[in-house]
Amino acid sequence: MSILLKNGTIVTSTDEYVGDILIEDEKIAAIGKNLLLEADQVIDVSGKYVLPGGVDQHVHYSFDYKGARVQGFDTSNAAIVGGTTTVIEFVNQAPGKGIAETIFEYEENEVKDVAMVDYSFHGIVCEPSDELFKEIPSLVDKGLPTLKLFMAYKGLPFHSDDEAIFKALKAAKDVGVTVMIHAENADVIDILQQEYIAKGLTDPYYHALSRPTLVEVEATQRVIHLANLAGAPVYIVHVTAKEVMEVIRDAYIKGTPVYGETCTHYLMLDKEDLARPNFEGAKYVCSPALREEEDREALWNAVNKGWLNAVSSDHCGFNWEKQKTMGIDDFTNIPNGSPGVENRLGILWTYGVNTGKISRQRLVDLYATTPAKINGIAHRKGHIGVGFDADIVVYDPTPVSIISNETSLQGVDFNIYEGLKQEGKVDKVFLRGQLAVEDGKYVGRLGQGTFIPGKPYGLCYEGFEKKEELESVL
Template structure:
């Protein structure tokens, strides 16, 4: 009946932890059966999960891999290998249009060439729009949805080479709403940042710590409120990425209470790291430069944890964007010939695709000491991203008919190291090409023991680690996105019923 059976596991879905003792049968690349143990299995291979939790393969819906503006970042081989080793079986990365390009196909063709045949995990692309011409909006985006299966775009409200005006944001959202695309937003007020940076420079404050001063929470708060208003006007579902500021998250929560389709994402570094890391000596703080920046207080981190727990955040992604630290084109680009620091020149971003799941899983469980439940863990890391990005028909859940993307963790009480039930994260154990991890020295109580991608064992912690091959990962043509939070068709605040019909259209 089956090619493989996983037995004695405790299967976790986005809704519940299923009773112990069920079999999960795999046929071909799909989950074919979940139920009572199958008798008479003959020569069918069996993986004994030994009472451990079994979760869907992780979907990391926000990773930057081999983008041209990050010359020391991971190539596809290393990033995808790192993903698999951390329990992530699908990544969604970015094809970035340049401001000078009048088409999206140039960057997409180049990005396909980089990824094809070089990925250990399955993958898809988002489109970064830097020059949304009429041709791009009316001709190319519909073709991407129908022919390429690319159903998400990312828009920026900051960075000179990427930011769009409010008018451009509105034009794009009026198109993406009709195409059923997920519209991702990097929400920071560019002019506020520019003003503070200019004055910091005038005062000679260029060390890495002042990166966090240059992008205060007000920057994120204002942009978040503004993009929610633009989205409400156009009736467009949006996802605000890598959120870090408490008031900005409150704007999201309030909009969700009004049933607006506003989704939100946060990342590990906004749950576990503070801005004091940016003050590490010997230019070590450059390792922690990212935007939005790390926040100052433990209360800032606690606010993100509250939004994780109460359902405000829809997804939990790594925003994996690694640049080597000890490299003149990496983080040390922020040092001039005399060793003087300029945080403006430090590439933004942190590595994290491999550590994302273990860090959050460490906080998941049933008792009050855990910050979130195991089903909530699955929602954030797999099921919700699958729904939001048009993959729910094949990814994101332990359900018959879906791809057999599976993570088997260690059972409680198992020694992860020679002498301990905890594992200490070190950069030397990770599979990315970056020369550091921001989570060096963190301890976790579990790590993926085995990982299956479409029914094939691709990671075995006890048998040498990586078992898969560099060309096994497939490009995923995705369907239209599903709304996870809220609904469309609402009357914007202060407007009369039918008022938007005069200009918005269907």
């Protein structure tokens, strides 16, 4: 099956031009102007933008918080109607099992027959034993080149202390595994939470007050020091605030290979959303917590200038009525996380590109190209080029709509962007050459997604090499 897309405005992370794209089977076979080629189907996309399919490097389809489990891959059609064709899922190490064993059992049982987007995985360390650290080198042969550790969540299975992080960094650096860190000081958070609860201050707003910016700043500084001691690169996920971003930026300038992402909700929302009445604030409980309006502006500036190099959704599909309300009398029991995979591209386009905060090329870099590089899948994903997977989004810039959970495919009972305007829409999406979205509606099939093995030595190791060169000069 061959498809010829004609006259679209093709946008990559570096270019923008009007041209044609020939898709043959699953790959991009040719790109050019006025291509005189035969195809089984010719589609005129004049007046529309043609983007690479998005890569969302931070989603949760298997997360469990105190017994509440998120919506799974059977809702991943929400990702593709939002312009994301590849997601990278965080999988918690199962008790008594290794990282790879946990991931591939999960894929077999809950992913491969239902995924509607392509997917890769990050392993999450829950049992930081010597066996775990010995397993890290073998992950690269299984297409698993990333690992995540949580400095937050004291007392929960996925919390890691400094010893575990340091050992993971040392084991990972020799084989090109990228270590990702959720950076918050768990001990300080635990003390502050107990103090608020003891005073009867149990509303969702105190979730934010018990996780102030400084707990994220301190943990980020600490893990950068650990990475320097280990001689390893490190990636900080979901950066929320100006001060945290500046810690990462300044360390990188000094030669430390440290990188970070932010998320759409940190660009759009702030902690006052947690003060909404009638327990509505629980919908906005995520960790790290939402910050201040001035932090939002600083983060937009950071992603524009490259100080943070990706925008993810941190999609976490808890329901409000039956799951978030677990914490109605104690904010520490509110499941942390909110849905958002469906809205990432629309938010970046409307409130980034159309307000002049970022260019279209920068959008592509943040939502597709750099996430693919970070996670070792840039040989197939995140770019419109000959030989790449034909993951293509056709974006119509003209329609204007209102974001509403009524039309969402995320499978939960709320949307944190409810009522916001969206300019433009995802018109068509091709996943490896197969039409999966038509006129903004999902037309694909259950199980159309496939595992995309990642390669080691992703983007973070470019900085690592620079650091090694710097040290050799000094």
